[in-house]
């Protein structure tokens with residue numbers, strides 16, 4: 128009795144592709160994707176309308192570079208954080224809470240293939256969101272400064288995407304850590320939007336230490352690249368009577384920023400995968 | 411090598427609580443094995459370890475000789491599973507969800523559509539093949555889950571209460587499906603003893619995380635059902651100790667066991683009593699007996715092996 132003839136062993140790389148394909152299909156049809164798209168279009172629409180109506184000097188008087196810095200530079204990080212948390216924050220916890228893991232996991236497929244496949248699907252969905260926002264900003268930019276797309280904008284988009292990959296790794300690690308989807312999404316948003324910024328501020332202002340250990344500090348390169356010249360690595364501003372006190376602020380250089388993003392990407396991806404491998408379907 | 415499922419000293423602890431305690435079970439060949447035991451006995455726990463959903467605290471689980479914990483992909487390469495009631499990605503259709511599993515299990519592209527159509531036809535879900543699963547009822551989803559075990563021609567099939575949530579016709583359809591899978595190794599947990607009697611050749615019985623017996627249904631029945639006859643009597647009111655004592659004292663009755671609040675399993679000596687005589691004497695008690703049925707051998711054995719639930 129041999130049934131082996133009817134089946135071919137499927138490689139783990141192929142499994143990654145299969146998991147990615149069906150998860151992407153699921154994302155693409157789910158309401159969440161369109162809610163996220165709507166949020167981005169509202170932000171972009173508001174920016175377009177406000178800039179068109181008020182022509183704020185920060186946007187239109189600083190040349191094309193100033194325009195992209197004020198529009199894309201200020202909002203790209205928020206778009207990255209929201210879409211990483213939205214698509215990645217419950218990717219793994221949802222498999223447990225919604226019991227979809229019971230359908231997928233007890234099959235001849237490695238958990239790591241499921242993890243990487245889901246990660247790719249979430250990354251693809253959020254890359255679309257980020258690209259839509261970039262296109263909206265580009266359309267505005269071309270309207271005010273026709274034919275002038277600064278190279279720095281292209282670099283900034285690339286950095287924002289690397290930030291997205293790192294933020295996705297972090298969101299996946301959180302979604303492997305928590306059992307509840309809403310908690311893992313919320314924790315990812317709170318951490319990326321607030322906690323890291325507080326750490327950055329406290330570290331540089333209060334302790335006077337460069338916050339090289341912070342993800343958002345590394346992500347500063349997304350907006351900083353649009354400042355020409357690039358901001359100094361360390362600025363000491365005296366204040367108070369006779370300049371007795373000083374305020375220290377730090378900016379990661381491009382290589383430093385990229386290194387921080389990459390380290391987060393790798394560490395969080397490995398951590399999340401280990402957590403998922405050990406996590407049990409107990410409910 | 412015949413298909414096989416093996417548990418070696420399988421133990422699972424949740425904190426202080428031991429859900430499974432040194433379970434040894436070795437099943438070989440092509441047949442259907444029923445996995446019985448009261449609620450909380452450890453059936454699902456055993457099956458989750460066998461399918462890589464959870465890890466054993468101690469011991470090893472092997473399918474076709476491969477340790478599930480160290481290589482789930484290889485261990486389940488010729489195994490289909492249905493554990494508890496899985497959910498399917500809500501925005502996929504049954505066709506898409508099943509084709510995901512076909513791809514994962516390596517069903518050749520040219521066979522996929524036919525396999526999926528056949529599987530959906532067998533669970534009577536063809537009409538719903540292209541509707542999103544998100545809107546399905548519990549039983550409809552479970553039908554798709556049952557279909558998912560029929561896709562890849564597996565050698566080993568592990569089913570955890572497959573008819574859970576199904577309507578009466580659905581249950582009988584699952585019975586027919588399992589019957590048609592007798593040329594493989596099916597390991598199925600169930601509380602429906604009639605279903606188990608009909609489709610399984612062997613049963614494994616566990617309680618409190620320990621294996622009580624694993625044998626053919628004939629042997630289990632012969633050994634534990636006792637030689638005499640058995641009947642189940644239903645009463646209009648709750649069965650109290652006094653009523654049980656009255657029934658026990660009837661001539662020819664050898665033992666009585668409450669199977670639930672209103673039912674008694676009555677065993678009797680067939681040399682003294684016949685079923686009709688027992689019915690008459692129970693009715694003669696005027697204690698509110700309203701139903702009377704022959705208890706099946708397996709049920710009888712189950713009840714004598716498992717004295718209480720939880």
Ligand SMILES: Nc1ncnc2c1ncn2[C@@H]1O[C@H](COP(=O)(O)OP(=O)(O)OP(=O)(O)O)[C@@H](O)[C@H]1O
Nearest residue numbers: 409410424429447448449450451452453454455456
């Ligand atoms: N996550 C958990 N934490 C603590 N105890 C658990 C957990 N999961 C299961 N248990 C316990 O393990 C025991 C075995 O549970 P299991 O689900 O294997 O029983 P079962 O035989 O499948 O019962 P049923 O017939 O009700 O499906 C139960 O007592 C249950 O309370």
Ligand SMILES: [Mg+2]
Nearest residue numbers: 453454455570
């Ligand atoms: Mg169970």
